[in-house]
Amino acid sequence: MKKKLVKKLSAALLAGCLAVGTLAGCGSTSSSDSQEGAQTSADEEQGTETTASTDGGTIMWLANISAGAQYDAYVAYAEEICAELGYEFQVVYGDSNNDPAENLSAVKNAMTDDVVGLICSQDGGIQNIMEEYPELYVVGCSTDMESVYGEGGTSADCASNEKFLGTIADGHVDGETIGEVWSEYVIEKGYKKIATMIFPSYAYPGYAEGETVFREKIEEYNATVSEDEQIEIVGDVKVLEFATLEESWFLEDGNGDLDAIIGFMDAVDFIYPTLKSAIANGNCSETTQVFGGGYSDDESVQADVGEDGNIGAIIISPIEDIAWSIAMLDNAITGNMYSDYTASERIDSIDYVIDSAEDMTNVAEKSLIGTADAANAQITMEDLETVLTRYNADATYEDLKALFASDQLTCDALAE
Numbered sequence: 001m002k003k004k005l006v007k008k009l010s011a012a013l014l015a016g017c018l019a020v021g022t023l024a025g026c027g028s029t030s031s032s033d034s035q036e037g038a039q040t041s042a043d044e045e046q047g048t049e050t051t052a053s054t055d056g057g058t059i060m061w062l063a064n065i066s067a068g069a070q071y072d073a074y075v076a077y078a079e080e081i082c083a084e085l086g087y088e089f090q091v092v093y094g095d096s097n098n099d100p101a102e103n104l105s106a107v108k109n110a111m112t113d114d115v116v117g118l119i120c121s122q123d124g125g126i127q128n129i130m131e132e133y134p135e136l137y138v139v140g141c142s143t144d145m146e147s148v149y150g151e152g153g154t155s156a157d158c159a160s161n162e163k164f165l166g167t168i169a170d171g172h173v174d175g176e177t178i179g180e181v182w183s184e185y186v187i188e189k190g191y192k193k194i195a196t197m198i199f200p201s202y203a204y205p206g207y208a209e210g211e212t213v214f215r216e217k218i219e220e221y222n223a224t225v226s227e228d229e230q231i232e233i234v235g236d237v238k239v240l241e242f243a244t245l246e247e248s249w250f251l252e253d254g255n256g257d258l259d260a261i262i263g264f265m266d267a268v269d270f271i272y273p274t275l276k277s278a279i280a281n282g283n284c285s286e287t288t289q290v291f292g293g294g295y296s297d298d299e300s301v302q303a304d305v306g307e308d309g310n311i312g313a314i315i316i317s318p319i320e321d322i323a324w325s326i327a328m329l330d331n332a333i334t335g336n337m338y339s340d341y342t343a344s345e346r347i348d349s350i351d352y353v354i355d356s357a358e359d360m361t362n363v364a365e366k367s368l369i370g371t372a373d374a375a376n377a378q379i380t381m382e383d384l385e386t387v388l389t390r391y392n393a394d395a396t397y398e399d400l401k402a403l404f405a406s407d408q409l410t411c412d413a414l415a416e
Contacts, residue, residue, distance in 0.1 A: 056086035057116035059329060061322075062094045062107060064121040064142070069297040072372040073319045080374035081326050084381045088114070098203075100125030100154070104132065117329035119322065120167075123147040127155035130163065137332045140167025140346070141325040142317060144206055149173075149346055159344055165328040166344035168321050168404065171293070173346050175206035175264075178315070179213030181351070182262050182291060185313060187221055191259035192231055197238040197245070197271060197292075198264045207264035211237050214262065234258065240265065245274040250283045260289045260312060267292025268301065268314060275310060295369060302364055306357040313355035319369045320379040321349050324404045327388055336389035338397035350405050353412075362414040378409050 059082055065071045075091060082089040092110045095102035103125040107118070117137045120126060123145045130138055138158070140148075145167040147155040158164040172178050186194060196215070201208035215233060222230040234254040238245070250256050256278075263271050271290050278284035289312035296302065305311045331337045354363055364370040368377045385391040387400040407413060 057114045058088040058090050058112065059117045059119065059326065060090045060092055060107070060110065060115050061119045062092050062103060062122055064094050066093050069369060069372065070295055070319065073369045074322055076372045077319055077368055077374045077377055078322050078326065081323055081381065081384065085326070085330055087116070094122035095124065098122045098124035100128055104128045108132065116333050119325045119329070123155065126158050130158055130161060134163070137163050137165060137329050139165040139325045139328045141322050142170040143167055144169040144173050145346055146205060150205070164344050165332060167346045168324045168349055169206070169346055170317050170349060171206065171351070172210070172348045173206060175209030176213050177348070178207070178264065179210035180217060181315070183214050183217035183221070185291060186218065186231060186260065186262065189260070189312070193234060193258050194231065194260045194262060195234045195238065195255060195258055196262045196264065197240055197267070200239055200241060204265070211264045240270055245271050247274050247278050247281070247283060250278040256283060257285045258288045260291060263290060263292030265292055266294035268294025268296050268311065272301070272311060279310070297364070297370070302360045305354060305360040313353065316352045317349035318352045318378065318409050320377055320409055321404065323379050323384060324400065327384060327400055331389050334390050338389065338395065338400070341397040347401060350409050352410060358415070359411050363411060366414045378413060379403065
């Protein structure tokens with residue numbers, strides 16, 4: 001099932017199903033241990049992390065997370081790539097509510113004269129940031145940049161700003177594909193009774209759209225089969241306001257004997273723990289599975305992934321996506337932007353599908369997200385050299401997009 005879906009998604013991306021919105025070697029500067037310790041303390045007080053200085057300036061990341069396996073992997077990988085390209089990498093923590101003023105404040109508090117590029121994983125205040133720093137190149141990562149590309153977006157002017165280089169989304173921009181993917185899972189697995197959950201649509205409109213498409217696909221399927229083969233979606237979609245599902249939900253009519261819960265969200269952190277508690281307390285079927293996003297390095301959680309576990313499948317975006325953002329910045333900063341690049345886009349991320357115990361073991365032991373080791377990245381520096389104009393004068397923007405939409409960047413590739 002998974003291989004078919006991943007190939008379908010890869011083919012769609014390579015065919016251009018993208019939502020359009022509009023070196024030198026490095027030379028590190030060493031310092032004494034006491035100086036490094038003092039700098040680290042100062043950075044922690046200001047809510048930032050920095051690596052050692054390099055010659056090309058600083059690339060700053062306005063992060064939407066500050067801890068955990070995904071955060072550790074992002075930092076380890078970005079540090080490695082930036083160091084190879086001659087940049088310092090600095091982390092600034094965005095506001096937990098994506099507040100524009102607070103995001104601007106975080107960037108201002110950490111800004112120094114050597115910052116040459118900004119990667120944003122939050123879109124609140126993009127317009128304000130670019131007005132404050134008009135010469136700064138800005139690119140998105142793991143965000144759909146709805147404030148820039150959405151109808152009536154508060155940062156809509158950025159889409160036509162030549163310093164704004166687009167974004168690679170966390171999943172799919174339009175949400176339609178993920179709705180189709182989960183509907184195919186449900187139909188192929190033979191589930192008959194399910195429920196759906198989302199984060200608020202004002203924060204994640206794409207996933208809300210995906211849930212709507214999911215219901216449409218199930219309705220279409222039901223129209224083609226007999227009554228006893230039809231799939232029941234219990235009740236309306238459950239909206240989690242960035243809080244873990246309450247166990248009392250399983251006591252509501254129809255929720256205690258579900259085959260599956262489809263989470264258009266981080267299901268591993270916000271649904272799964274409550275599901276396990278409900279099972280332990282006898283409030284939920286022991287075979288109910290949850291599907292959705294998220295990742296945990298907890299071994300007990302990882303052991304519960306797959307056909308016989310309570311986590312049926314996880315779909316996340318590859319950590320390596322941040323290299324797409326770094327590549328865009330590097331080409332712009334060095335004055336070598338692709339000849340076929342004309343305007344900022346927001347592009348889909350390829351889906352990283354984990355739906356078996358074997359997948360989970362491979363991810364935990366061999367992948368960047370599982371080990372936080374840049375040596376395990378599925379897009380290497382050598383790969384990037386083929387699509388960076390400083391190394392390859394013939395590289396194109398289409399080459400860059402194709403690399404990040406390739407089967408090389410899938411969970412299946414770990415088994416090869």
